[in-house]
Amino acid sequence: MKDFIKYNVPIKNVDNLPQYPIPALKDTLERFLEWVETLVSSEELEEAKKAVDRFLSTEHSKKLEEKIKELGNREEDSWIFDYWVKSHLLVRAPLTPHTNVPIIYENKKLLQFEVLERIAILMNATASVYKDFKENGTGEYWIKNKNYSSDEFHGLLASINHIKAEMDEYYINDECSQFIVFTYKNHLYNVQVIRDGDVVSVGEILNTLKNIVSSTLEPLVPNANYVTIGVDRDAAGKVLEKILENNSNNTAYEQVKDAIMVMNYDDIEVNGVYEELDNASCNREYVNRWHGKGMQFSCTKNGIFSFIADHSFVDGGTEIYFINKLKSYIEENTFSFEELTTRTIAEEIIFDLSDDIKKVLLDLKEEFDQCMDSFQTRYVNFDGLTRERLKEKGILSGDGFIHLAFQAAQYMTYNRINNTYISVDARRYFRGRTEVNRPVSKESVHFVKEFLKKEKSSEELCELMKAALDEHHRRVKLCQSGNGVNRYLYVLESVFNDYGKEMGIHEKPELFNTKAFKAIASNHLSTTSFGHPDMKYLYFPPVQEHGFGIYYFVGVESFMIITAFEEDVEALENFIDNLQECIKGMLEL
Numbered sequence: 001m002k003d004f005i006k007y008n009v010p011i012k013n014v015d016n017l018p019q020y021p022i023p024a025l026k027d028t029l030e031r032f033l034e035w036v037e038t039l040v041s042s043e044e045l046e047e048a049k050k051a052v053d054r055f056l057s058t059e060h061s062k063k064l065e066e067k068i069k070e071l072g073n074r075e076e077d078s079w080i081f082d083y084w085v086k087s088h089l090l091v092r093a094p095l096t097p098h099t100n101v102p103i104i105y106e107n108k109k110l111l112q113f114e115v116l117e118r119i120a121i122l123m124n125a126t127a128s129v130y131k132d133f134k135e136n137g138t139g140e141y142w143i144k145n146k147n148y149s150s151d152e153f154h155g156l157l158a159s160i161n162h163i164k165a166e167m168d169e170y171y172i173n174d175e176c177s178q179f180i181v182f183t184y185k186n187h188l189y190n191v192q193v194i195r196d197g198d199v200v201s202v203g204e205i206l207n208t209l210k211n212i213v214s215s216t217l218e219p220l221v222p223n224a225n226y227v228t229i230g231v232d233r234d235a236a237g238k239v240l241e242k243i244l245e246n247n248s249n250n251t252a253y254e255q256v257k258d259a260i261m262v263m264n265y266d267d268i269e270v271n272g273v274y275e276e277l278d279n280a281s282c283n284r285e286y287v288n289r290w291h292g293k294g295m296q297f298s299c300t301k302n303g304i305f306s307f308i309a310d311h312s313f314v315d316g317g318t319e320i321y322f323i324n325k326l327k328s329y330i331e332e333n334t335f336s337f338e339e340l341t342t343r344t345i346a347e348e349i350i351f352d353l354s355d356d357i358k359k360v361l362l363d364l365k366e367e368f369d370q371c372m373d374s375f376q377t378r379y380v381n382f383d384g385l386t387r388e389r390l391k392e393k394g395i396l397s398g399d400g401f402i403h404l405a406f407q408a409a410q411y412m413t414y415n416r417i418n419n420t421y422i423s424v425d426a427r428r429y430f431r432g433r434t435e436v437n438r439p440v441s442k443e444s445v446h447f448v449k450e451f452l453k454k455e456k457s458s459e460e461l462c463e464l465m466k467a468a469l470d471e472h473h474r475r476v477k478l479c480q481s482g483n484g485v486n487r488y489l490y491v492l493e494s495v496f497n498d499y500g501k502e503m504g505i506h507e508k509p510e511l512f513n514t515k516a517f518k519a520i521a522s523n524h525l526s527t528t529s530f531g532h533p534d535m536k537y538l539y540f541p542p543v544q545e546h547g548f549g550i551y552y553f554v555g556v557e558s559f560m561i562i563t564a565f566e567e568d569v570e571a572l573e574n575f576i577d578n579l580q581e582c583i584k585g586m587l588e589l
Contacts, residue, residue: 002082004089005313006162007172011151013076013430015140020078020429021482025065026056028488031478032520035438035485038445039419039519048516055511063503067495068488078431083491088312089168092233094371095161095291096308097540102280103319104536105297105305109330115303116213116265117337120206122297122305123180123263125329127193127200129322130157130260134176141321148317149427155313156322159294160257163227165237170312172294173258181259181293181349184212185219185267186286188349190255203338211345213265219286224249224351226361228291229282229368239360243351252349262296264288269302273379273561277539278372280306287365295322315434316530317425323534375541375549375563380576382558385583390554393587395465398554399529400472403439404465405586406525406550408448409579413571417445418524421543424479435484437475438520444468451586458589465589486521529553537561548572 013019029052037045055061072079091099110118133139138150158173178194189212193200224243230236244250256262266288270279280298282289290296294314297307309319353361387398395401399422407417422437447464450456456464478484493512496505511517526543527550539561540549546568552560564572 004086004167005082005170005172007154007170008174009154009172011076011154011431013149013151014137015147015149015430017147017149017428017430020072020080020426020432022069022072022079023483023488025061025068025488025492027483028485029056031483032485032489033516035441035475036516036520038417038440038442039522040516044515044519048511048514051509051511051514051517055509058509060503060505060509063505064492064495064500067499067503068491071491071495076431078429079491080433080487081431083494084433084487085170085312086167086494087490089161089170094231094233094368095163095228095310096289097277097281098543100291100308100311101538101540102277102298102306102308103538104276104280105307105323105534106536107305107327107330107534110305111303113335115299115301116209117202117206117335118303118305119263119265119297119299120202120209120337121330121335122326123182123191123193123205124199124202124335125326125333126157126261126295126297127180128329129325131176131194131199133157139325146428148321148425149430149432150318150321151431152314152318152427152433153321156294156309156318158258158260159310159313161292161294161310161312162257163230163233163237163240163292165234165241168233168237168292168312170310171257172313175258177258177260179255179259181256181262181290182209182212182346183225183262183264183288183290184216186223186225186288187212187216187220188223188225188256188290189346190259190349191263191346193260201338202335204344206337208344208346209265215345221286222353222358222361222365223287224253224353224361225290226287226364228289229287230364231367231371236364239357239364243353243357246352249351252351255349256290256293259293262290262293264296264298266298266300268300270300270304271302273537274377276304276306277377277537277561279304280308281372282368284369315425315427316423316528317427320530320532320535323532327534373566375565376569376572377539377561377563378572378576380560380562380579382554382560382580382583384587385554385558387555387558389587395469397469397473398558399476400439400469401586402552402554402558402583403472403527404444404447404468405579405582406527407440407444408451408582408586409575410525411448411452412578412582413575417448418547419519419522420525421523421527423528424476424484426480426482426484428480429482432482433487435479435482436486437472437479438485439472439475441468441471441475443471451582461589465586489517489520523547525550527552531555539563541565542568546571548575 141150426432
């Protein structure tokens with residue numbers, strides 16, 4: 001299993017967190033039938049029930065369940081972590097913004113400094129956090145009196161998603177790196193940020209950056225980093241393999257791989273949500289990114305910061321953990337920028353590219369631009385919707401409320417309610433990742449239909465809403481406890497693919513081919529939400545045809561950033577109008 005993760009440092013359960021639970025196969029399949037009931041026809045549900053009964057009656061199901069237990073009972077590991085890494089490395093779509101989402105970053109203290117000074121502070125702070133990790137380990141991770149696993153922090157810094165044909169490979173530097181790659185006009189420079197065991201001062205880092213910026217006059221187009229924007233990762237992997245046949249290119253690539261992170265400086269100004277997020281994904285003019293790096297920050301000339309973490313090894317909870325560490329370091333330290341007489345220019349990382357390779361790289365850029373043009377983004381404010389107003393009405397779950405509104409708006413738009421993906425953090429367990437809440441329940445569908453009929457009294461509708469919110473909360477708790485549905489079913493099928501033949505299972509169980517099995521994994525609405533003062537907003541494209549990608553936030557001011565492919569923009573506009581109407585009506589109950 002671990003041949004796709006290149007890392008030789010043991011990851012230990014230093015906080016003695018509980019192991020990730022191993023749900024029973026029978027219980028999971030019962031939840032599957034319950035959760036999929038509202039998503040399929042009665043005939044398709046009956047087909048699924050029969051397939052589940054036949055599957056559970058076979059020795060094959062017992063063998064597959066035992067294999068999952070064997071994987072889950074390994075010391076210092078879980079049954080889900082490796083398979084979830086593998087699932088991301090198998091994706092062949094573009095890394096960013098499809099899998100690795102750009103997040104707009106704003107630290108209030110940094111606003112008092114000039115832009116290059118802010119970059120120098122972030123580089124210094126990241127180096128300090130990294131040095132502390134290499135010397136002292138990950139540290140404890142607490143949220144509201146609950147201890148979370150910080151094991152993913154191993155894969156955030158000094159790491160890279162190495163793009164290969166068929167399946168990528170995740171590399172983490174075993175040693176303590178001393179450099180951060182700084183990019184400007186698509187040139188790559190190796191800036192030393194740790195020397196002789198100490199973090200280099202912000203003044204020296206700033207001096208180096210100023211000298212790079214003043215001496216870099218012409219953009220380097222293309223550079224080897226264009227492989228990281230490949231729309232077809234198989235094709236991009238073959239191009240990278242060709243580039244690395246050259247020994248000097250291999251040496252250059254090792255510098256990028258081993259760097260603590262990448263810091264990009266874009267010589268442009270951007271204004272507004274759409275420009276900021278598009279440029280965070282990729283600078284249209286020069287690229288000036290290395291997608292797949294475990295962590296990279298970007299900054300524009302007018303000081304708009306963003307970051308992207310590679311999602312193969314790291315989930316959003318670890319990103320917040322890292323941003324909190326940066327925040328603590330920046331707030332606890334005073335930064336001065338001494339004048340240095342020495343003129344320090346970092347070593348440029350040079351790739352030797354043939355004309356044929358350059359042409360292919362430019363073709364990759366053109367395909368990526370077309371990919372970015374294939375979807376549109378909308379920023380939507382929810383006037384009158386605040387967490388405080390919901391509390392006044394006795395509704396404690398802003399998440400549950402907004403998803404009821406999503407379902408009602410879907411019904412108005414399509415006359416049906418499609419499956420929805422909600423990411424739920426399951427990292428209270430060692431080597432846990434995320435589970436998927438599926439919010440479309442019999443209770444939510446009942447509420448939506450009666451709400452839109454407008455025949456029942458407000459009191460009756462409120463009771464139906466309460467039942468739907470209670471069911472939403474129950475499913476969240478199941479997911480947080482490691483007892484969801486989707487992750488287990490994904491691993492169940494993956495275990496069959498990996499070990500079926502050696503266990504004597506030569507035919508694919510019919511359960512995996514049922515319409516219900518496919519329906520429970522569909523993500524017409526792919527949604528995520530979090531709140532952090534330094535992480536302002538994000539976006540990601542739809543994850544399937546005719547779907548929507550949604551980042552939403554319910555707080556003092558509530559909003560969403562929603563995307564749709566070009567051919568679905570009319571449906572998107574209708575959905576937004578219907579959503580506003582549903583939220584207003586639900587608040588008036």
